[in-house]
Amino acid sequence: MSGAGTAPGGDLPGVTATGAERGRVLAERAAGGERLALARLLTEIENRTWAGEAALRMLYPRAGRAHLIGVTGAPGAGKSTLVAALVGEARKGGRAVAVLAVDPSSPITGGAILGDRVRMQSYAADSGVFIRSMAARGHAGGLATTSVAAAAVLDAAGFELVLIETVGTGQSEVEVAAIADTTVVVQAPEMGDEVQAIKAGLLEVADIVVVSKGDRPGAQRAASQLRAMLTVGAREDRAAAGRPRPKRPEVLLVSAVSGEGVVELLAALDRRFDREARAAGGADRPIDAQRLARAEAQLSGVLSERMADRLRDPRRAADLRAAARAVAAHEMDPYTAADRLLESL
Amino acid sequence: MSGAGTAPGGDLPGVTATGAERGRVLAERAAGGERLALARLLTEIENRTWAGEAALRMLYPRAGRAHLIGVTGAPGAGKSTLVAALVGEARKGGRAVAVLAVDPSSPITGGAILGDRVRMQSYAADSGVFIRSMAARGHAGGLATTSVAAAAVLDAAGFELVLIETVGTGQSEVEVAAIADTTVVVQAPEMGDEVQAIKAGLLEVADIVVVSKGDRPGAQRAASQLRAMLTVGAREDRAAAGRPRPKRPEVLLVSAVSGEGVVELLAALDRRFDREARAAGGADRPIDAQRLARAEAQLSGVLSERMADRLRDPRRAADLRAAARAVAAHEMDPYTAADRLLESL
Numbered sequence: 001m002s003g004a005g006t007a008p009g010g011d012l013p014g015v016t017a018t019g020a021e022r023g024r025v026l027a028e029r030a031a032g033g034e035r036l037a038l039a040r041l042l043t044e045i046e047n048r049t050w051a052g053e054a055a056l057r058m059l060y061p062r063a064g065r066a067h068l069i070g071v072t073g074a075p076g077a078g079k080s081t082l083v084a085a086l087v088g089e090a091r092k093g094g095r096a097v098a099v100l101a102v103d104p105s106s107p108i109t110g111g112a113i114l115g116d117r118v119r120m121q122s123y124a125a126d127s128g129v130f131i132r133s134m135a136a137r138g139h140a141g142g143l144a145t146t147s148v149a150a151a152a153v154l155d156a157a158g159f160e161l162v163l164i165e166t167v168g169t170g171q172s173e174v175e176v177a178a179i180a181d182t183t184v185v186v187q188a189p190e191m192g193d194e195v196q197a198i199k200a201g202l203l204e205v206a207d208i209v210v211v212s213k214g215d216r217p218g219a220q221r222a223a224s225q226l227r228a229m230l231t232v233g234a235r236e237d238r239a240a241a242g243r244p245r246p247k248r249p250e251v252l253l254v255s256a257v258s259g260e261g262v263v264e265l266l267a268a269l270d271r272r273f274d275r276e277a278r279a280a281g282g283a284d285r286p287i288d289a290q291r292l293a294r295a296e297a298q299l300s301g302v303l304s305e306r307m308a309d310r311l312r313d314p315r316r317a318a319d320l321r322a323a324a325r326a327v328a329a330h331e332m333d334p335y336t337a338a339d340r341l342l343e344s345l
Numbered sequence: 346m347s348g349a350g351t352a353p354g355g356d357l358p359g360v361t362a363t364g365a366e367r368g369r370v371l372a373e374r375a376a377g378g379e380r381l382a383l384a385r386l387l388t389e390i391e392n393r394t395w396a397g398e399a400a401l402r403m404l405y406p407r408a409g410r411a412h413l414i415g416v417t418g419a420p421g422a423g424k425s426t427l428v429a430a431l432v433g434e435a436r437k438g439g440r441a442v443a444v445l446a447v448d449p450s451s452p453i454t455g456g457a458i459l460g461d462r463v464r465m466q467s468y469a470a471d472s473g474v475f476i477r478s479m480a481a482r483g484h485a486g487g488l489a490t491t492s493v494a495a496a497a498v499l500d501a502a503g504f505e506l507v508l509i510e511t512v513g514t515g516q517s518e519v520e521v522a523a524i525a526d527t528t529v530v531v532q533a534p535e536m537g538d539e540v541q542a543i544k545a546g547l548l549e550v551a552d553i554v555v556v557s558k559g560d561r562p563g564a565q566r567a568a569s570q571l572r573a574m575l576t577v578g579a580r581e582d583r584a585a586a587g588r589p590r591p592k593r594p595e596v597l598l599v600s601a602v603s604g605e606g607v608v609e610l611l612a613a614l615d616r617r618f619d620r621e622a623r624a625a626g627g628a629d630r631p632i633d634a635q636r637l638a639r640a641e642a643q644l645s646g647v648l649s650e651r652m653a654d655r656l657r658d659p660r661r662a663a664d665l666r667a668a669a670r671a672v673a674a675h676e677m678d679p680y681t682a683a684d685r686l687l688e689s690l
Contacts, residue, residue, distance in 0.1 A: 057678045060678035133450060169384055291673045292673050298679045299669050302679045306684070311648065337400065
């Protein structure tokens with residue numbers, strides 16, 4: 001068995017069937033701990049194949065135990081280094097941990113801007129660590145649907161912690177917050193003005209804000225400023241009618257390089273997750289608003305895909321093309337065209 | 346009549362009807378050059394109201410003449426300054442120009458990270474300039490749908506150039522490229538590694554790459570490097586079977602501060618647009634692949650919205666909630682749940 005969790009797939013002996021049967025076999029093997037099967041299955045999920053769907057249908061009842069942790073932040077904030085440090089700390093405790101590096105960049109390049117590759121390679125032979133990059137392909141919203149599915153597979157495969165890392169520069173951090181149990185926003189001590197503005201959006205999704213590069217001058221001061229800012233924000237939000245803010249994020253200072261603060265971060269994450277579990281009064285976690293919202297988002301994503309599939313049906317492609325042509329020529333407005341297409345569905 | 350194109354709306358005398366009738370009145374007034382009506386109509390479009398839809402249905406046949414120019418680039422690249430310079434240059438020629446600053450940041454904050462506000466205020470009294478910020482609200486993909494609708498309204502209102510400015514840090518620049526006739530990617534001469542990687546994605550959508558801050562040391566060299574890189578890229582793309590690259594972007598050096606290169610940029614934009622018009626052999630522009638793709642994206646966006654509306658129907662809300670609860674409890678997988686919901690539609 002190969003220990004290379006990042007392997008793109010390759011041929012998997014014994015798996016030759018197609019579609020649902022292929023998915024069933026992959027699901028069984030992945031759940032049984034075969035890393036190559038897991039890698040292959042994630043590729044099927046990423047490519048939205050029938051096999052991937054069939055596998056997820058099988059594995060879904062087994063999922064729901066892992067702590068899904070979103071890690072986001074502006075480019076250069078230090079996300080990948082922090083993730084690597086968290087993995088190291090989790091492994092010291094013998095806990096199985098998976099990393100999903102979700103790349104929301106151009107679907108054309110599918111560029112890999114995430115992942116501390118060099119640092120992560122030291123885990124290539126560690127069966128308790130699984131690392132995977134995923135590009136968000138195709139239509140918008142695909143990021144969330146694919147990531148939730150991939151996280152559920154890793155969850156079902158027995159990983160206790162699933163770290164979902166994504167660059168937070170727009171819609172993506174909101175999507176990640178929607179699918180994670182806990183969202184960590186990473187913030188470098190010094191950042192430009194425009195990045196600061198983006199950061200404001202990021203902070204709204206944070207359960208925990210990590211000021212990275214804690215060894216740098218000014219990191220302590222940045223953490224204090226953030227705490228002050230978030231206190232004011234929480235007060236303003238309470239004042240704003242109809243928009244209660246249920247949580248005020250913790251701010252932690254971490255130096256991934258020296259390792260300072262990493263233990264505390266993992267402890268804070270565990271505390272948050274345990275609190276949820278205790279609230280349920282036992283081993284089963286409650287279906288809180290967060291989990292319900294995640295399920296709704298997931299459901300909407302699948303519904304959108306299903307509807308898009310219907311439109312892509314070759315029998316309808318000609319209708320769609322003709323309607324688009326009329327819209328492009330400004331002979332028909334897009335609403336009228338859409339309504340006519342919907343009638344034919 | 347107010348010259349404040351950026352006015353959020355306010356009360357518009359004489360417009361009190363609701364829904365379709367209200368949309369009709371707003372459409373007539375906006376097309377007639379009433380800036381306050383135009384501002385109000387764009388708010389309706391942004392909020393996806395029936396009035397906005399009714400207005401767009403009316404205005405759509407009048408649209409299709411403006412040159413829609415996407416301006417994107419990483420945070421800090423100098424987009425807003427460039428847009429302000431382009432507006433100034435267009436006004437020297439007496440051309441009506443609209444700016445749509447599309448903010449793809451958090452739907453929670455709706456933060457305004459775009460727009461060179463100070464510089465733009467000098468146009469507040471100029472009826473040939475209209476400036477508007479729009480937040481991308483709600484679901485993913487909404488950016489494109491709302492922006493296309495807003496651009497069509499500005500187009501129908503007689504603006505010759507519509508500049509659609511957005512920060513390019515993920516999905517958004519691809520979406521903007523999909524809705525623009527011409528896409529300008531702004532690139533500062535010096536940028537960090539991670540930003541470089543994002544840039545690679547940006548460059549793929551570019552018709553014209555502007556190296557901004559052309560007065561800075563190294564700008565000339567950055568432009569040369571980009572030209573070399575894009576030549577190699579074009580060659581590689583030709584070599585890659587099945588993925589022909591139809592265009593190789595021009596690289597222009599612009600200093601928005603000194604004004605150097607701005608005339609050349611506007612000339613390059615006009616050249617591109619005229620070439621298209623000439624290809625059609627007359628005043629009417631051809632329905633090229635770009636415009637067809639835009640119409641298809643627009644149509645898909647409206648279809649998704651329509652389908653989402655059906656799901657949000659109060660009579661179905663209970664079904665959706667129950668299904669989400671089953672998925673959240675891992676009693677049912679999202680695919681099975683989605684299929685059952687679809688059967689009931």
